[in-house]
Amino acid sequence: MTTAVEAPPRLAARGVTVRFGGLVALSEVDVEVPAQSIVGLVGPNGAGKSTLFGVLSGLLKPTAGTVLMDDEDVTAATPQARARRGLARTFQHPELFSTLTVREHIVLGYRMRHSKSRLWTDLLTGGGFRRPPAAETERVDALVDALHLGSVQHAPAAGLPLGTSRLVEVARALAVDPRVLLLDEPSSGLDVRETEELATTLRELVADHGVSLLLVEHDVPLVLGMCDRVHVLDFGVLIAAGTPAEIRDDPAVRAAYLGTALDDEQEQA
């Protein structure tokens, strides 16, 4: 009889503690992001979500505990070293180059991974300098399509609506071909329709490209609607982890949110 060997989580925090002076921002927190899954991280203001994101992405060293990528300890690895292992992230406030077009941002992401020596070639020379390789054009076209950016692909990033800027950031991050993508408040500033579209797009990306997502979100209904598993932090402590159905019914979660965010979610269901 053969036993199936389960793949290690793409990204995991084990026993992560972060202290800022006397304040315990995170206390022995465990989080796992399995392969090809969407994991949500929620919690009231000040719960420690951004701190955990900082630890996972390598911007912040934990006081104790470890961060693993595919079972390898990366706790001491820089953000750049983690990126080389397949970790990418987006920021709460999209950080785009105002004069570059939407497409050029995606090209930059692609070249970061596949063609660093040509990183700025023909973006700085105004185009036409050298024809991009077919593989680059194909991948960039696919991402433009996947993120529904066709109609704005030649527009400069300056002046794009926030929702579109967010999609550009996601496309640029995916162009690096990450194994895990950390999304910091992806729905922030989006209206209801844009949020629904983003959720659908992200789900398709996970199904079609095998990337894993970890999202930090204030929008609890969004997280419960799109994630495979959800982790809930409160005052730096992981108070619950499970499927959306388990989280919805968890008394500790309901108490942390005083019911409000979860009731909103039930009303929308």
Ligand SMILES: Nc1ncnc2c1ncn2[C@@H]1O[C@H](COP(=O)(O)OP(=O)(O)OP(=O)(O)O)[C@@H](O)[C@H]1O
């Ligand atoms: N650099 C820092 N120095 C001192 N305290 C900090 C620092 N960063 C965060 N904190 C504190 O750590 C705790 C967790 O903060 P964190 O920003 O991680 O929470 P959060 O869940 O992301 O909150 P929000 O939803 O409001 O963004 C808070 O009490 C915060 O004040």
